[in-house]
Amino acid sequence: MNSPEDLYQRPIVSVDLAIFALVPAGLEVLLACRGTDPFAGDWALPGGWIHVDKDRDLEAAARRVLADKAGITAPYLEQVGVFGDALRDPRGWSLSVTYMALISPDAFTLRHGGNVTDVAWRPISGDAVMEPLAFDHATILRAATARLRSKVEYSTLPVHLLPEAFTLGELQAVYERLLGRSLDKSAFRKRMAEADFIEPIEGEMRRASNRPAQLYRLKQARSTVFFDRTI
Amino acid sequence: MNSPEDLYQRPIVSVDLAIFALVPAGLEVLLACRGTDPFAGDWALPGGWIHVDKDRDLEAAARRVLADKAGITAPYLEQVGVFGDALRDPRGWSLSVTYMALISPDAFTLRHGGNVTDVAWRPISGDAVMEPLAFDHATILRAATARLRSKVEYSTLPVHLLPEAFTLGELQAVYERLLGRSLDKSAFRKRMAEADFIEPIEGEMRRASNRPAQLYRLKQARSTVFFDRTI
Numbered sequence: 230m231n232s233p234e235d236l237y238q239r240p241i242v243s244v245d246l247a248i249f250a251l252v253p254a255g256l257e258v259l260l261a262c263r264g265t266d267p268f269a270g271d272w273a274l275p276g277g278w279i280h281v282d283k284d285r286d287l288e289a290a291a292r293r294v295l296a297d298k299a300g301i302t303a304p305y306l307e308q309v310g311v312f313g314d315a316l317r318d319p320r321g322w323s324l325s326v327t328y329m330a331l332i333s334p335d336a337f338t339l340r341h342g343g344n345v346t347d348v349a350w351r352p353i354s355g356d357a358v359m360e361p362l363a364f365d366h367a368t369i370l371r372a373a374t375a376r377l378r379s380k381v382e383y384s385t386l387p388v389h390l391l392p393e394a395f396t397l398g399e400l401q402a403v404y405e406r407l408l409g410r411s412l413d414k415s416a417f418r419k420r421m422a423e424a425d426f427i428e429p430i431e432g433e434m435r436r437a438s439n440r441p442a443q444l445y446r447l448k449q450a451r452s453t454v455f456f457d458r459t460i
Numbered sequence: 461m462n463s464p465e466d467l468y469q470r471p472i473v474s475v476d477l478a479i480f481a482l483v484p485a486g487l488e489v490l491l492a493c494r495g496t497d498p499f500a501g502d503w504a505l506p507g508g509w510i511h512v513d514k515d516r517d518l519e520a521a522a523r524r525v526l527a528d529k530a531g532i533t534a535p536y537l538e539q540v541g542v543f544g545d546a547l548r549d550p551r552g553w554s555l556s557v558t559y560m561a562l563i564s565p566d567a568f569t570l571r572h573g574g575n576v577t578d579v580a581w582r583p584i585s586g587d588a589v590m591e592p593l594a595f596d597h598a599t600i601l602r603a604a605t606a607r608l609r610s611k612v613e614y615s616t617l618p619v620h621l622l623p624e625a626f627t628l629g630e631l632q633a634v635y636e637r638l639l640g641r642s643l644d645k646s647a648f649r650k651r652m653a654e655a656d657f658i659e660p661i662e663g664e665m666r667r668a669s670n671r672p673a674q675l676y677r678l679k680q681a682r683s684t685v686f687f688d689r690t691i
Contacts (some may be wrong), residue, residue, distance in 0.1 A: 239470040240510050242555065279471055279544070281553035286545035311542045311557050313510070314517035322512035322556070324473065326542050383614075458689030 240313065241323035244290045245276030245366070247309065247373035248301065250334040251390045251403060255352055256377075258370060259339075260360065261298055262347040267319045268363035272351075274370065275299050276279050276325065277343065291328045300340040304330040305389035305451050309373045317365045325364070329373045331389035381407045382459045385426050388447060396435050396442040397421065404460065412460070426454045461630070471544060472554035475521045476507030476541065476597070478604035479532065481565040482621045482634060485580045486583055487608075489601060490570075491591065492529055493578040494641065498550050500593035503582075506530050507556065508574065522559045530579050532570035535561040536620035536682050538606045548596045562620035612638045613690045616657050619678060627666050627673040628652065635691065643691070657685045 248259040261275040275296040284290035288306060295301045306328050313324030334350070341348045351358045356374040357367060380386040387403045390394075401417050422428065427445040434441035479490040492506040508525040515521035519537060526532045537559050537652040544555030565581070572579045582589045587605040588598060611617040618634045619626075632648050652658065665672035 238509065239514055240473050242471050242473065279553065281546070283467055284546070284553075287542065287555065310539055311518065313557070315515070322510065322515075324518065326544070326555070389514055394657070412674055449515065460524055 241321055242279055243276045243323065244279060244294055245274045245325045245327050245369065246288065246291060246295055246330055247274055247327065247370055248295070248299065248304070248330040248332060249353075249373075249377060249390065250332050250350065251387075252334065252350075255406065256374075257334075257350040257352050258358060258374075259299060259301075260349055260351050260358070260362070261341065261345040262349075263363055264344040264346040266296060271311060271363040272349075272358075272360045273363035274327075274366045275345065275348070287326055288328070291326075291330075294410070295330060297342050298345050299337075301330070301337050304332045306330050307376075307453075309369075309376055312365060312369055312372075322376070325369060327369050327373060329377060331377075333390060335392055335393040349448050372441070372459060380409065380453075384458045385421075385424055385456075387456045389451075389453075394430055394433060394444040394446055396437075396444060398442060400427075400445070408460070417460075420456065420460060424454045424456060426452065469661065470574040472549060472552055473510055473524055474507045474554065474556050475518065476505045476556045476558050476600065477522060477526055477561055478505055478558065478601055479526070479530065479535070479561040479563060480608060480621065481563050481581065481606075482618075482637060483565065483581075486585075486637065487519075487605075488565075488583050489589060489605075490530060491580055491582050491589065491593070492572065492576040493580075494594055495575040503589075503591045505558075505597045506576065506579070513640040518557055519559070522557075522561075526561060528573050529576050530568075531573070532561070532563060532568050537561050537565045538607075538630035538684075540600075540607055543596060543600055543603075546610065556600060557605060558600050560608060562608075562617070564621060564623040566623055574656070611684075614687045616652075616655050616685045616687075620682070620684075621657070622675060625661055625664060625675040625677055627668075627675060629673060631658075631682040639691070648691075651687065651691060655685045655687060 250257050260272040263269055263271050263273050275298040279290045291306060309327040309329050311324050311326050315322045317323055339348050353374060356371045387407055390403055405411050426448055428448050430444045430446050433444040435444055481488050491503040494500055494502055495506050506529040510521045522537060540558040540560050542555050542557050546553050548554055570579050584605060587602045618638055620635055636642050657679055659679050661675045661677050664675040666675055
């Protein structure tokens with residue numbers, strides 16, 4: 230595998246990111262406008278090559294791409310899967326190792342870098358955005374959105390869309406917005422207590438219109454707990 | 461991305477397979493003995509390169525490798541994930557796109573090909589085999605086994621370990637062996653009926669010691685249905 234002939238047999242590999250955030254209007258995904266061909270001027274999921282001389286592993290590559298292209302550091306990151314075939318990239322047989330990132334948009338000031346000329350949040354309607362996307366990124370976004378929505382049903386994943394400190398009311402609102410239905414407050418709180426993944430921040434309250442609400446944080450950063458039945 | 465300098469930046473990509481079967485003694489995985497370096501003479505998950513001139517996509521590559529190296533065609537196949545870093549392969553930055561395959565061992569006559577000198581079923585104890593495995597294949601096998609075991613709890617995945625025609629008793633036995641506990645027969649049958657994924661084969665019965673049992677088959681080949689709560 231070291232002669233140039235062998236190397237030409239190697240597929241192209243990129244790491245691409247579906248970065249999700251939740252705003253009052255609903256779920257949004259961060260798109261990057263491509264500055265170079267193929268698909269120059271088109272919107273795409275932010276992505277980049279693996280730097281074999283710099284990146285320790287795939288997740289490190291994903292974190293570097295995220296910081297370089299959008300200025301986002303240390304979010305919740307989860308591998309969605311790998312998409313690969315002969316035709317998805319005009320340059321040749323290629324594969325996209327896709328991660329999804331969940332962030333609280335308040336936590337970051339977006340900036341763009343590398344070959345990206347702009348970054349912007351776009352609303353997701355169902356499992357797609359209005360814009361046509363470069364490569365097979367519409368398919369990849371659909372898979373990432375489906376993964377996120379299915380995990381809302383049976384895990385604590387949505388908590389990663391909140392800032393570090395949040396109230397139980399805010400957590401319930403995240404589930405409700407993603408599920409598109411309201412949940413019974415006491416059943417929801419019982420489920421969250423059973424999952425045992427958050428803890429009150431001592432002495433920290435959120436002053437709301439009526440009475441102050443206790444603030445919570447994750448017991449373990451970046452972890453997700455699974456329920457034994459759907460919510 | 462077309463000069464040799466760029467090509468040297470491309471990671472090595474292989475497709476590797478965790479092939480599972482269930483025998484009376486428990487879960488087994490198919491291992492291949494490597495005929496070439498690195499790790500010549502060691503056992504590994506069967507795998508191979510992507511052939512950029514032949515394979516249409518990743519799943520096609522996985523199916524070709526499975527047929528070439530072990531003589532297995534058309535099993536249930538599911539992507540487990542991709543494992544990639546700078547150190548897992550002495551030849552350089554590499555990634556393994558890993559699939560798991562579930563088969564009924566009666567359905568195939570194993571044969572080995574390519575650079576594989578032998579293939580053999582090995583029992584899985586917990587999530588590992590006795591033998592040390594080449595590369596990081598012990599880690600990959602652990603991830604694949606965890607995926608399989610967790611899906612037993614909330615999906616119809618185990619059905620793919622049975623031959624095409626099976627009785628409800630045989631299906632329940634597969635769940636029980638994978639879960640390591642017995643299940644209530646009527647609750648199990650109710651759950652399977654709700655999942656609505658199998659159908660009786662008209663006029664086909666299995667003659668057992670006591671009374672003949674109806675044979676069933678999948679409504680849709682290679683599909684998996686998820687339950688709304690754990691079994």
